[in-house]
Amino acid sequence: MLVPPTFVTVSEGHRLAVRRGGHGGVPLLLLHGFPCTSLIWSHNVEPLAAAGFDVAAPTCAATATPISLLTASTISRRSTPT
Numbered sequence: 001m002l003v004p005p006t007f008v009t010v011s012e013g014h015r016l017a018v019r020r021g022g023h024g025g026v027p028l029l030l031l032h033g034f035p036c037t038s039l040i041w042s043h044n045v046e047p048l049a050a051a052g053f054d055v056a057a058p059t060c061a062a063t064a065t066p067i068s069l070l071t072a073s074t075i076s077r078r079s080t081p082t
Contacts, residue, residue: 001043001046002039002042002043003019003020003021003042003045003046003057004019005017005018005019005038005059006018006019006020016058016059017037017038017058017059018038018056018057018058018059019038019041019042019045019055019056019057019058020045020055020056020057021045021046021048021049021053021054021055022048022049022050022052022053022054022055023054024054025049025052025053025054026052026053026054027053027054027056028048028053028054028055028056029056029057029058030044030045030048030055030056030057031057031058031060032057032059032060037059038057038058038059039059041057042057044057045057
């Protein structure tokens with residue numbers, strides 16, 4: 001079963017999509033690579049939670065932030081050459 005993301009506010013105007021499962025077990029953080037999102041872990045969250053893990057699979061903003069979650073200041077920082 002696909003686990004839908006929940007959105008956590010990390011600062012004003014910025015939300016992080018996280019797929020969660022299990023509570024109180026051994027913490028397990030599932031990270032994806034570029035250009036994927038946490039959707040690649042969606043099928044693994046429930047079985048790992050059933051095995052006793054407290055699972056969190058965030059969509060890493062640096063690699064896959066949906067454009068609707070970006071603010072103007074974030075976009076300008078990302079497009080400014082360093």
